[in-house]
Amino acid sequence: MTRNKLRLAIVGAGPAGIYAADILLKSERNFDVSIDLFDQLPAPYGLVRYGVAPDHPRIKGIITALREVLDRGDIRIFGNVRFGEDITLDDLKHHYNAVIFATGAVRDASLNLPGIELEGSYGAAEFVSWFDGHPDVPRTWPLEAKSVAVIGNGNVALDVSRILAKHVEDLMVTEIPANVAAGLAESPVTDVHVFGRRGPTSVKFTPLELRELGELRDVDMIVSDEDFDYDDAARAAVAGNKQVFVIDKVLQQWRAREVGQASRRLHLHFFAKPLEIVDDGTGRVGAIRYERTAPDGEGGVVGTGEIREIEVQAVYRAVGYFGSPLPGIPFDKRFGVIPNHEGQVLTRDKATGEARQMYGVYATGWIKRGPVGLIGHTKSDAMETIKHVINDLGNWWTPESPSEESVVEMLESRGIAYTDLDGWHRLDQHELALGEAEGRVRVKVVPRDDMVQISRGEV
Template structure:
């Protein structure tokens, strides 16, 4: 592991005990922040940990980023719940750092601050027409169908033909939800408003465009198979795009994941397959968007052919095709959001760091400031990657704090600062009340849970105010 000074930091062989105990603030209660709290409980027992979250509920990406009915979602929730329940921590949901409290407020009140705010922004697609009505970032759509408190109340699903740009699982999630039948959501936790919106969808055809080839796309085999199992939907791939070549076969030999994905894609290219469904997905490889066309709204997407070089790279072929679509969804990645007082790499959308220790423009460590999760490494890797990543950051932090002399941090003033700003926070018991209320709604509608979307209602339940879900 690399420290902020560039030297090797040996992994901790045994727990570190500090006297007095450390006090640490974690900004973000998603997988990255929660696993950081778990690593602190394991590696530095007795640490006084406070977790801050701008939303009224914890779990971040697990609660608001996975497609409804995702088979792993409950497992992730149970894991994160168990991690927090086993940690000595305080939870402050509905508290936004940078607005309700500053990073400097935290740095002056804790021995260390760990930034774990994720990557909530869509990466930019710099092509003409991207601002036309009907051009959407995938994060907006994902937030809507997951009942995110800050998302739109309604979503326009009135385009019969839609383009999705991207070669990862988010593109597949977006496509599946664009074509999902409302009845398939009956057993999930989405609200009645989302189900009603899906019931009115006019989407009949989705074109997915991937700049490189099938061996370099980041589709997981399971997600591809789930796409192929959508009822009433045919998935079509051009056989030429998945034909054997040196690069595809080499990558398939090196990775079981790649081999299974390519095999699944080739079943979609089978010319003998029975394709009689009234809805269809077209997976196009070696295509890159160059312009969104339209007069006042999206009317077509111009796509340029790319040519592979046999080593995983592609070059433009100067051959373009216009696809008549009336909505475009961009699923090309996510970026972190700058936080005042934290050095930020605007090009990468991440906090600048070494081994999880935040560094300034000169490369010098910023005392007591650390980062983990997608704000550290970019929006890459599955949710399970958050645990080892958080452990690395915590080990770096403990190594540094071991060499620090007397600590004088006092977290007792945080409650006073929140009170002075009339900030109403939701604690762990408050979250448990929200959780119970959502499960009660689920019982009412014959499901395990129904999410509550309204922020005011969530905060009311979480703070024991006299507000109840409808």
């Protein structure tokens, strides 16, 4: 069959989805392309808008590049549209030749730890969604703890720790929503403890993130000399890896600082393997119990049997994100991804159990490979997936109603209050105006209904 046009749906308007659309439009091919992006949120950009701390304007600069792609006008956006509720896989087959799922990973990975279910124990992703003004999380957050534990040694752990320890006055130049600022202003926190089971040379922080911690006003950085008795493997890591070298240099500078004058403290506990979150007797978090570990001589650690305990009233687990299943799409419950081969979605034959390609269905980004890697990985991911979309044209779906107008008619007939690119521009300008009135770059609109009404010009 000769194909002269690809009608492509992409579910997910974050970096992964936008990059996939851009790469396809710029690729060499012998057919025309028409792309529609769908997202459950009224605004685009996914975790760049709702997963990056508000005091990270340099990282949020990624939005500038994404904006340039969307503002070309050759990609349509349908926001506030939920896959599985407002549209289904059958709907997509009716209107498109293929679909790419780029839905990311927004849930917290689980942590098998006694006491993890106690009141006062939270997932970092939930907290990030709250302080980033995600419309689908509660507007308030229980900030009642004086001493807080954060489990994890990655950038999300640092984001959570920094927002908890930072004085809210220093966040008011950012786009932090008003309800978040009000919540943080009431926080009684004095101490934030960050736990990682391995040593300082094995952390997953980036140097930039780590340096920013040391720049916090009126916050002492507390590190322990006992964590810096490096073995040969650690010394080799410092000498042989530039990133590890910089991280070590930052931590060594903190060791030399005088502390004791600040009103808040941020403690980094290395070689500390959490064992249990301790009940205070009322069903709430009362302490965190951990085991000291030691280098095993090969870059790993072993337990020492030495058990320690620190009183805390809240615990945040920052041990990674996890994907969510999509109706009618295969899902690997163990790894939280859509099973795939280089982006081609795989399904299992019920009779033989063998994996085979699910024609017309593709994946890219974190839902494809898991929540690891930076933006550069997302681009290479998309390139790999798009290569197969192009080469698989003989197995594309044959839609009954492929016109661009028919999609709009479908959404409107169902009463779905979708948002589009013009709507995002209206919301964007509204948020910028709110920020200008307060001497800030932007103030986010948080309630979903308000976002939709502003986007649709209904207010």
